[in-house]
Amino acid sequence: MEKYDIVIIGGGPAGLAAAVAARKAGTKSILILERDRELGGILNQCIHNGFGLHTFQEELTGPEYAARFEAQVLELGIEYRLNTMVMDISREKLITAMNRERGMYQIQAGAIVLAMGCRERSRGALNIPGYRPAGIYSAGTAQRLVNMEGYMPGRKVVILGSGDIGLIMARRMTLEGAEVKVVAELMPYSGGLKRNIVQCLDDYGIPLKLSHTVTDIKGKERVEGITLAAVDERGKPIPGTEEDYECDTLLLSVGLIPENELSGQMGVELNSVTSGPVVNESLETSVDGVFACGNVLHVHDLVDFVSEEAAMAGKNAAHYVKDYVEKCTEKSSGYGKVISIQPTGGVRYTVPSFIRPENMVDQLTIRFRVGSVYKKCYVSVYIGEERIIHKKRPVMAPGEMEEIKLEKSRLIGCRDYETVRIQIEEA
């Protein structure tokens, strides 16, 4: 059976950055497994600009950003396999994979980095009545069809959900000659980045209807139209507000869900808010030696932060492999005290969920999202009753990931099982 020190599941932005960092941290035997026909993952279909401002200090398109990391992977001689689907991972890190050439086969890994990304929420999750006609696509599927396969999904388009992919596709379909009639958003605020609302909708005069949803899809063979209605504060359609739109295509941009079937099967503990693994300061999951990063851990807005997070996971996986060989002992036990991070008062979740202070870097980035729009507020961090961080933020929104830095020096004196609370406070 084949053996690798580190096997990385997924060759998208997270997997590539993790592989590069693991190699730079000294691990020689690394394998990336990718199910698609090329490396780069979702970046290959994100042909718009706006990537890389943090990582490379220049503005790149998705394919260009991916190419930078692919070049590093090739230069470092890191092995990868395309068209390879991972079927199962055991707690002992035995990976069962499948491809056309080898059939079903197994690989023993010393450490694993989960980098499978996320999947789009589909119509089935939304309870929209109507038939099942052709012409209903998730925004990401439409993006792949237009940008990679060269097909136009339709000519008259309505978009439900104002996630970033939906906004990007509103512009893309318009440039390709389609008429995008409206973008409807159930919530009273958009789930997308402000810059995308301006540059993808306002630039092209596409209306954004907040607190609206699709209540009916017309057409049996092909979408012929949809009904839009305003919703109340509980998200229920308000009778009498219905408006009909004639269209042949409905794109859904209604959320992304980390793809954790493999993680779940192997018994990795998942966070019910993020649908991603619960991880510690090293981005290690509840299964020893299994790390997670990128959109499989929690859905990101910016790939630059995915790369940063993934590099940390890759580096930690490399350290894990090295320690394991040197000490030949279980690592996660005997690492001293554990501090949990508790999201409260408007903070929905944090990554990581707990910290072993002895093991943390001097300044650890904690990423989180808030549950609604906050203006002129503070992000506060408490240990017990003591407030250790009180950072002013002019505005925070669920669509924009936030971060704070925790100092090792502040946590090292904590008692075992002490809680660090992160919350939003009004000014």
Add this chain to the structure above:
Amino acid sequence: MEKKELICINCPMGCPLTVETEGNEVLSVTGNTCPRGESYARKEVTNPTRIVTTTVRVREGREKMVSVKTETDIPKGKIFECVKQLKDVELMAPVHIGDVILENAAGTGVNVVATKAVL
């Protein structure tokens, strides 16, 4: 005098900006909470520009499409003309990142380059 409403994109605040113009001259910018809002508004009403990204067909390559972009930002009013010109372009593989696909797109003096390799 003319009034224009904009949303600032420099940060998540998204300040609603009001710009008063007289011909090509900006008389005032209000609604911004920082200086970045004012310079954004001035640029947006006098000379709004964007980087344009789209795809072009490729023959005999591993993929059917190659993604492309304008090398720098071009006037907003030229976006559709630029995309339309690229509709008529068909390339032969191989295409490399940075290859010039179209020179002087829509008369802007800006070249369109490939952003992906199609071999």
